[in-house]
Amino acid sequence: MTRNVARNRSPFSIWLAVISLCTAGLVGTYVLFVEAPPPRRIVIATGGKDGAYYRFAQLYANLLKSEGITLEVRSTQGSVENLKLLMDDDSDVRVAFVQTGIANSEQCDSLEALASLYREPLWIFYRGSKGIDRLTQLKQQRIAIGPEGSGTRGIALQLLKANGLGEKDDEFSALAGNLAAEALERGEIDVAFFVAGVDAKYVRKLLRDPEIHLAELTHAEAYERQFRFLSAVKIDEGLLDLQQNIPSHQIVLIAPAATLVAHRSLHPALVSLLLKVATKVHQQGDLLSNVGEFPSPKLTDLPLNPEAERYFRSGPPVLQRFMPFWLASMLDRLKIMIIPLIMLLMPLMRVAPPLVRWQTRRKIYLWYAELRRIDLRSIDGMTIEEADSSLEHLHRLEQQIARIGVPLSYMEEYYNLRLHLNLVRSRVLSILRGEAGHSQPGSHPGFRTEGGESTLAR
Template sequence: MRLSSVILAIGLLLALAAYLLRDLPPPDQIRFAAGGRDGGYWNIAEQYQEILARDGITVEIVETAGSVENLGLLATDDVDVGLLQGGIPAEGLPINALGTVLVEPILVFVNKNSSVPANPSLWDGLRIARGGAGSGTRVAVDELLTRLGVADRNELSDLGGEAAGTALLAGALDVAIFVAPVGAEYLKPLYASETVDLLRLSHTDAISLRLPFSRVATIPSGAISLGPVIPRAAMPTVTLLARLVAVEDLHPAIVDRLVLAAREIHGENGIFAQQGQFPTTEAVDMPIDAGALKLLIEGQSAFHDWLPYWIAAQIRRVLLILLPLIFLVIPAFQVLPVLYRWTMHRRVWRHYAEIRKIELDLTEELDAEALRGLEKRLARIDRQLATMRLPPPFRSGAYDARLHIELVRRRISEFLGTDAV
């Protein structure tokens, strides 16, 4: 193998490594589908924005109507990540879950003057805010009222969020239903109102059985507020589990940052969660990103402590590419000096075959013309050796070869009876 071929092969290997590793650096900006600016999802998205900014990642928060619109934007690749309410189907779409991050209760606020029954199957002739178009609240409320058989017995309004709360406070509604974090900003005027009450639903276990993906959890007395005490007594409520989801080709380093941010944001003690309970793989009900799954199950690796986050997040990918190259390139560099010396020596040695052939020809009886032909061949070889460019450590071989040529030429001169040229 020629030296140039080896160098070319090493160059190709390094070029291949550079090509395979070209996507290691993550993008410096992502788009996050939240809900309305007055909603709990927006506040959560702002926390992600703040945390990812520590690593120089800009999070552009996209205002949406809610989970349904979030899902649509993710499906069309118009955003990179978003929050998705439990029960919103995402089968067959190019998105993955990064984990379940949040318990969202179904909160029912009522006008105290409306005498709304605690059993929702008895609701009749009520003005009910079911959530705006594109919101997850609307999907959940429509499903619940339909399964309870009361959807057609009441007047349903397409208001949600702050608009629904304002209408309820103004007496334009009897009931406003929200699927939201209990600390959502637009709920605070409702908690503080003397004309609106947080309804304690009866038969919550039976209601949950009728609403897919839901479960019953208890809001402790005073969990929302201790002054005044809200709720006044421990209150079972139907809840859904919200998921952090992303497009399936989201950069692994961004997935890593989002999952770690989710731990910081959602991992504290809360009304519905113990320390470290979220994020989790529980109730994900859709494909989960492989990197997120590994991080959720195994936690951070030691590489996170001393490598840049975008390398630590992909260390296995890096090693998968670099280790074979290391095993190939290091031995290659060890062989290169030997191969180089062999190549330099070979440039001289390849002439010895012809010199040796000329010596063998001299053992035969040749006429003067044949001898002069051999002499010309030796002169040509001598000129090639004399003009050969060799590094100083390898010139001695050329000198030795020329001395050998001189000895053969003297023998030819003896046969011709002349002095050596």
Template sequence: MAAARIYRRKWVLVKLPVALGALALMAWLWLSFMPMPPRHLTLSAGLPDGVYYAYAQRYAEAFARQGVHLEVLASEGAEMNLQRLRGTASPAADLAFVQGGMGNVGVDRTGVARLETIARVDNETVWIFARTPGIDSVEQLQGQRVSIGPRGSGSRRLALALFEQVRMGAKDIVDTEIFGKAAAAAMGRGALDAAIMVSAPQSSVVQAFLATPGVYIVQLKRSAALTERLPYLQVRLLPQGALDAAGKQPSPPRDTAVLVTMSSLVARADLHPALQRLALDVAREVHAGPGPFHRAGDFPTLRRIEFPASAQARQTLVHGRPWIEEALPFFWAQLLLRLLVIVLPVLLLALWLVRVIPAYLRWLVDSSLARWYGELKFIEYDLARASMSGLDRVKYLQRLEAIERNMQNFATPGYLMPRWYTLRQHIDFVRARLYKGRGR
């Protein structure tokens, strides 16, 4: 009987396969549904002298404290950052800072990675610096030497969008292709007439322009109309002296209306969920402070986003990270979580199976022996009748032979050997009685 043979070798035929199957199931679930997060990430930031790059360095420090190495990639700006996220520029990036208004740049629904917003992280000002006082429209920059940022930057794209509102283009200015601190120096020596850039007030480039003598901050007229046509822009008031109240002349010298846009931390949608939660937590650490245009705690946020919100980031923003990630170091928390969710349930299932399957096989084995005992008891009951015919006796003898053949093929477990020998003795006893009554 197959059940008896399997039961006799249950360690090899039952328990070992269950253990191997449990290990295989754990590995499959671990690798397919809950893989461990990678220990290396890349973040595409911005120019090395820009505020994005400075933020990225703080991100790298915060990630390093959690055991994740964050590689910071310098870039020409937000457009290049998007290309790296989508995998259309090398090297590819997992995270990137993206300027407001870039949500529809280079959109291709096929063959590119899907992107999600981790959070809006900061307000950025649209700065227009000029050497000529009294400029209040981008139309007045026509024919002048203007820095509008490197190709692939969000500053350049926004500057061109401002030109489009007054039916201008890059051909209507002299594009010097000088940018950053070099543009501030060029403006100081008269080699540049104006500069348009998008950056936070604390940027070293902005500070370089503000420190250059003879450079003015342009306040655009009809700025409210621009925000209607470019909804990713907002008008904010930059108070007098907000940038340098202690200088000989406060900067700006008077209250100035400026355009601002919000920058975002954007990730590939396939970024590990735990790393998305960690990225939001790091963003909260870096950007939670106040700024010229926002109060402490306003950032990070998921208001007015241009890419779909990360579900993990939204949950973390509302409820915080899971308690296990708050209580333990990041990778220890991930390991313990998988032990609780995958290893423990599969282990309990395996332990249950290695008890239930042998018990079921033992029941089958015991049932076979009990069935033979029952048949033997039935024969003995008929023997007690005085009217048993010779044909019946022949039939019962044949049945006893069949039971013996089955017993010979029966791989009897050790614990059943006493009952097996007792059954053989009973069979011999009943056969003797059958033979004894044949002559009657």
């Protein structure tokens, strides 16, 4: 029985098998162990469209767009509403600006702080000539503390409650921002609380109004000690306006901090990217902070995200420093596959060369089974018919062997095969010669008669 040479596999089939096994292992590792890629869209909750949170979120969105991430900015009533959206399982909000002093780490156990971004002073403006330096003096006053869901209302209620004032006994208004400032100027309210930056237009406007005064709390340091989310900040004389000397003397205010808060399900790669963007926006500081002071892991009232902690300790991930975000993220996620890849490749690379050698030699050696079968039959004895059939068989084998494709480095084995084929053929021919001596000349197709003598035709 002859073998079809076309069915002999080349050495490349061994390497193909090696590559296929490695690919299968890598695909299995990817499916089982590699985390999903970061989403291309994030929703961030801010505050009113006229507030600083909304303005900073727009800056974030522009910077993230260059990294291939879409940041959807969602306007809200403020920090309290932002927290509710973050904790709502049906909400798609995963990041939000939140004022410190609003979140309760026990109730917000699914949330983590990414960083504090800047200080937001608490401005308490009032009408009248009688000075106010204690919150206990605000009893029976018409006070604007902001709408439900705002950070201003949240911190105002905590401080007023600590001074014996409550919503049942005092008149609180939900006005905030420009509306509260205008109502205060018109005399519709007596006191207004604002949590805003020093660049807020309505704050600077009220500071210039001779009928409006800023409460300077004598217990600023006491508030800082009792409410850990607050810090006492000094505004030096003339800091806000040198020409008009505003303020006219140094004042001390208490200030919560604006923080970036995220749900724990936020993809880790996005944490470092958000902090990278926040650094670009806030690292220059403002009138109340030094260059490089923010973003900061301090002044937060929620547990710090582990990825954020690594960012502040070591800086941005190495890959993100030199590569686009999508490429750095992909390589970072695939690093877990290095170990299984090495474990697969090392034994396979050792096995592959012997397999290639075996596969190449197999092309040659598998013909020896045919030669051995014919050789054994020739030893045991053949009839003329069997010898003639074997000779034809050997002729076909020789034609097939001539077409074997083997590398030059294996030519020794190849030509040994051809020598051995000739050896077996010579044995068969010797049988034919011996048998032909007892038959009539020309009685076998392998012989012809020349001058009355039988000779081998091939």
